[in-house]
Amino acid sequence: MDVKKFLEDAKSGSIDIVEHTSKVIEETKKIDRDYHYFNEISEELAMELAKRTQRSVKEGSAGIIAGLPVSLKDAICVKGVETRAGSAILAGYVPVFDSFVAQRIKEEGGIIIGKNSQDAFGFGSFSMNVGKGMKIPKNPIDPKRVAGGSSGGSAGIVAKAGFPIVSVAESTGGSIEAPASFCGVTGFCPTYGRVSRNGLISYANSLDKIGPMGKSVFEIALILEVISGHDPKDSTSAPIPAEKYTEYAGKGANGMKIGVIKEVFSEGTDENVTDSVWKVIKKLESEGVPYEEISLPTVMKYGISAYYTIAMAEASTNLARYCGMRYGAQDEISGSFNEYFSEIRTKYLNDEEKRRILIGTFVRMAGFRDAFYLKAAKVRTMIINEYKSAFRKFDFLLSPTMPQVAPTFEDAQKLTPLQSYMMDVMTVGPNLAGIPHMNMNAGAVHDLPAGFMLMADHFREGKLIQIGSFTEDVL
Amino acid sequence: MSELDTSLVKKVAKEARIKVSDEEAKRIMPAMEEIIRHFSILKSAETDGISPSFHPIDVRNALRDDKPETPIPQKDALSNVRFSKDGFIKGPRAVE
Numbered sequence: 001m002d003v004k005k006f007l008e009d010a011k012s013g014s015i016d017i018v019e020h021t022s023k024v025i026e027e028t029k030k031i032d033r034d035y036h037y038f039n040e041i042s043e044e045l046a047m048e049l050a051k052r053t054q055r056s057v058k059e060g061s062a063g064i065i066a067g068l069p070v071s072l073k074d075a076i077c078v079k080g081v082e083t084r085a086g087s088a089i090l091a092g093y094v095p096v097f098d099s100f101v102a103q104r105i106k107e108e109g110g111i112i113i114g115k116n117s118q119d120a121f122g123f124g125s126f127s128m129n130v131g132k133g134m135k136i137p138k139n140p141i142d143p144k145r146v147a148g149g150s151s152g153g154s155a156g157i158v159a160k161a162g163f164p165i166v167s168v169a170e171s172t173g174g175s176i177e178a179p180a181s182f183c184g185v186t187g188f189c190p191t192y193g194r195v196s197r198n199g200l201i202s203y204a205n206s207l208d209k210i211g212p213m214g215k216s217v218f219e220i221a222l223i224l225e226v227i228s229g230h231d232p233k234d235s236t237s238a239p240i241p242a243e244k245y246t247e248y249a250g251k252g253a254n255g256m257k258i259g260v261i262k263e264v265f266s267e268g269t270d271e272n273v274t275d276s277v278w279k280v281i282k283k284l285e286s287e288g289v290p291y292e293e294i295s296l297p298t299v300m301k302y303g304i305s306a307y308y309t310i311a312m313a314e315a316s317t318n319l320a321r322y323c324g325m326r327y328g329a330q331d332e333i334s335g336s337f338n339e340y341f342s343e344i345r346t347k348y349l350n351d352e353e354k355r356r357i358l359i360g361t362f363v364r365m366a367g368f369r370d371a372f373y374l375k376a377a378k379v380r381t382m383i384i385n386e387y388k389s390a391f392r393k394f395d396f397l398l399s400p401t402m403p404q405v406a407p408t409f410e411d412a413q414k415l416t417p418l419q420s421y422m423m424d425v426m427t428v429g430p431n432l433a434g435i436p437h438m439n440m441n442a443g444a445v446h447d448l449p450a451g452f453m454l455m456a457d458h459f460r461e462g463k464l465i466q467i468g469s470f471t472e473d474v475l
Numbered sequence: 476m477s478e479l480d481t482s483l484v485k486k487v488a489k490e491a492r493i494k495v496s497d498e499e500a501k502r503i504m505p506a507m508e509e510i511i512r513h514f515s516i517l518k519s520a521e522t523d524g525i526s527p528s529f530h531p532i533d534v535r536n537a538l539r540d541d542k543p544e545t546p547i548p549q550k551d552a553l554s555n556v557r558f559s560k561d562g563f564i565k566g567p568r569a570v571e
Contacts (some may be wrong), residue, residue, distance in 0.1 A: 005523055096551040192531045206530045235537040236530065298520075305514045308539070316491065325566050327555035333567050338492070340567035346494040351503075354493055359483070359507060361491045363514070368478075375517045377527030382520065384528055417506045434531025458532060 003068065003219045006164040010067035011363035013057055017067035021111050024069045024163050028113055031160050035135045036135035036145065037153040039074045041114040044079045053109040066109030069165045073151050074115040075122065076168060076210065077199040078102045081317060082111075085201040086150070087120035088131035089348040090328040094301050099199020101168055101210055101227045101235065108226045116153030116167060118175075120353050121315065122203040125178050125423045126412045127152025129352040136409075140183055141448055145406040148179030149317025151213070155179035155187065166223050167213040173307050174427025176211050180439040181451025182406035186468070187213045188220040191458045192434030193238035195224075196231030204314035205236075207431055209309075217468040220438070221245035240459060249265045249463040249469035256467055258284065258454075259394035264426050267378035270404040272445040277400045277452045278444050280475065289467075294394065298386045299429040302379045306336060307428035308421055309363050309376035320354065355417060380432050387433045391457040396467055399426050401439045401451035432457045434465050440471060479508050 001009075008014040025043050032038045046069075056062045072078060075085040078093040079102070084090040098106065105112060107300060117137045119129040127137050127149035136151040139145035140160040147156045151169035156179070158167050169176045171189040180187025187241040189211040197208055212223035228242035260281055264272050281291055323337075324330045324344030331347070349357070363372035390397055402423060412420070430437040430453070444450070453472070456464040483499040483506065488495035495503070549562055558565040 005536060093555055096547060096554055193534070232537070232539060236534050237537075238532065300519055302517060306518050307509070309514050309517065320492075325556075326564055330557040333558055333565060335567060337567040339568050342492045342494050345492050355503065355506065357491045357493065358487050358503070359510060361485050362479075362483075362511065364505075365487065365490070371518060372511075372514055374527055375520065376514075377529055378525045379517055379520050379524035380531070381525050381528040382522070384531060416509060418509045421510070430516070432531065 001164060002216065003164045003166065003214070003222070004470070007065065007068060010234045011057060011062055015067065016398060017057065017111070018047070018050045020067065021046050021069070024113060027161070027163060028157070029156065029458070035140065035156055035160060036116045036117055036137045037157040037160070038071070039084060039086065039117050039134060039153070040082050042078065042112055045078070046111050046113045049106060049111045053111065056109060063108030065105070065222065068110050069113050069163065070105050070110040071114050071116050071154060071157055071165065072102060072112060073154050073167070073169045074118050075170055075201040076101060077201070078112055078115065081115060083115060083201070084131065085121050086118040086134060087133050087353065088133060088329060088350070089322045090201070091343070091348070092326045092329070097199065100196035100231045104227050110226070116151065116157065116169070118153060119150035120350055121201070121319065122150040122170065122172050122175050123315070123352045123356055124149040125174065125420055127179065128409070128412060129350060132348065132350060137295040138467070139406050142406070145408050145448070146182065146412050148182035148406060150175040152179045154213050155183035155185050158181040158185045158215060166219050167339070168210060168223065168227065169213050170200060170208060170210050171431060172207045173311055174424045174432045176213065176278065177401045177427045177437065177439040177453055178453070180213055181401035181449065184441045184449030185213055185215060186220050186441070187211065187218055188224060188438040189431070189437050190224065190228065190461055191238070191436045193236050194436070194459065194461065195227050196234040196237045198231050198233040202318040204311040205318065206314060207311055217455045217465060217472050218249055219245060219394070220468070221249055221465045238459070242446055243462050245462055245465050248465040251466050251469070253289045253467055255468040256289055256303050256395045258289060258291040259390055259397045260291050261296055261397055262293040262401040263295060263297070263300040268403055268425070269400060270445070273400050273402070273404060273450045276442040276450040280452050280471070281398060283474060284471060291398070293398070294390055296386055296390065296429065298379070298382045302420060303383065303428045303432065304425055306376040306379040306383065307424070307432050310380065312356045312360035313373045314360070315362065316357045319357055352417070383429060384433045387429070387435055395456065395463060397455040399428060399453050401453040405445050405448040405450055416459050426453065434458065436461050438464055438468050440468060479504065495502060
């Protein structure tokens with residue numbers, strides 16, 4: 001049953017929300033045993049929300065997602081549910097407040113069923129950099145392959161579940177798009193500031209964005225409607241009201257023009273992925289959406305370096321707060337603050353967390369700051385300008401999402417850290433520029449999904465939903 | 476990238492409050508060096524006269540009204556604390 005039909009039935013009372021939620025929890029547990037999509041299944045909260053929503057249906061005051069199961073990336077705080085952002089250093093942390101998005105989901109009748117597995121703090125493209133003691137999510141189509149990262153659990157459960165479900169994930173440099181591409185689901189990353197970050201455990205403040213994942217563009221639009229809007233508790237939240245994004249679906253694509261980024265179809269991209277994405281472009285053209293090729297030389301040459309420099313610099317300051325005193329992992333206190341804090345951080349952070357902190361600290365240090373961090377911030381301006389210039393000519397840009405389909409765990413393990421960072425070559429650009437972008441499924445390559453990405457100018461989420469909906473209809 | 480050596484790795488680690496032995500510094504240095512060398516491509520970008528972007532969109536100071544709000548209760552603030560005394564969080568000694 002699709003989400004639209006489920007919501008109609010739940011609202012009319014023909015689905016018992018409590019009974020349905022109970023079945024969903026059991027099914028989720030079964031899937032999780034084999035695929036590891038959850039760091040925490042919040043059964044108690046889900047049943048409490050189901051009972052509350054069932055009452056609101058009877059009273060005629062149900063919200064727009066009444067009864068719909070929703071999972072959240074582990075980095076998004078939910079009151080009373082252990083929240084670790086995938087890191088062992090946050091073991092045992094139970095928030096005393098709801099994030100903005102968790103609050104909005106509850107207000108609109110959504111049923112929060114748990115916290116999805118992820119790379120620790122979002123540090124990864126494969127969800128293999130999980131915190132010590134946590135399980136790695138597996139690809140829903142082939143469990144010998146990665147689910148993608150860092151929001152691997154979110155994409156995995158959306159793809160695998162037989163029941164209606166949406167996930168709320170987060171992207172810093174591609175953490176929504178990569179797993180959506182590898183798992184064959186729709187993933188949407190909105191404009192920076194469109195969705196409040198209040199209650200999101202930070203990776204890199206100037207890059208973090210919360211966005212939905214679902215099986216269809218309608219589901220994406222619906223959840224975006226719920227979680228968008230201005231929040232005074234996030235100083236970077238845009239003071240622009242949320243739109244009725246679902247109303248953009250089904251409006252056609254009249255007069256729209258696409259720019260195809262030509263550099264991304266290079267020798268580094270699997271030719272089967274290239275073929276799949278070109279079939280989408282040609283299909284759109286045959287349906288009256290013309291395209292032209294465009295070059296984005298600054299994005300392609302400097303994107304990876306600028307992104308990782310800024311992201312690691314910000315991450316190294318954000319993670320300085322984890323010292324084993326106020327929340328998360330805490331050992332018997334001994335020695336001076338320097339000794340104790342260093343002991344805790346050395347013990348509970350994993351190799352990738354340490355690597356990013358060390359490099360992030362390095363690029364901010366006196367003598368290196370101007371050459372790396374400040375230079376990257378200037379290059380970021382050039383990258384934003386390059387996108388702005390492209391959007392003066394085109395409504396949307398299009399590229400593959402990832403250069404290949406999901407690799408096997410064995411192959412992913414062979415990559416050096418830099419080689420795995422290079423997998424993000426197509427996603428870091430839109431994330432640095434903070435523009436909205438969406439992964440959709442371009443088809444299968446040897447039974448594995450290949451994704452393509454549509455991008456639009458800042459705050460053009462509605463138009464992106466419109467072209468996405470049209471594309472979904474014609475493919 | 477010739478700037479990175481094991482002593483610099485250890486200095487950075489000390490700043491970041493992460494313990495790194497000489498052996499570990501040697502183990503982690505090649506990957507760090509490879510990454511930082513890749514970052515060095517930024518040096519070739521023509522950025523004269525370009526201002527840095529610390530956010531992707533225009534972000535302005537957002538100040539709320541200067542009125543007191545109710546803080547989280549002490550019980551909640553201590554709910555994740557393993558070691559506390561008399562309503563205070565216990566920490567390691569601050570003076571070496």
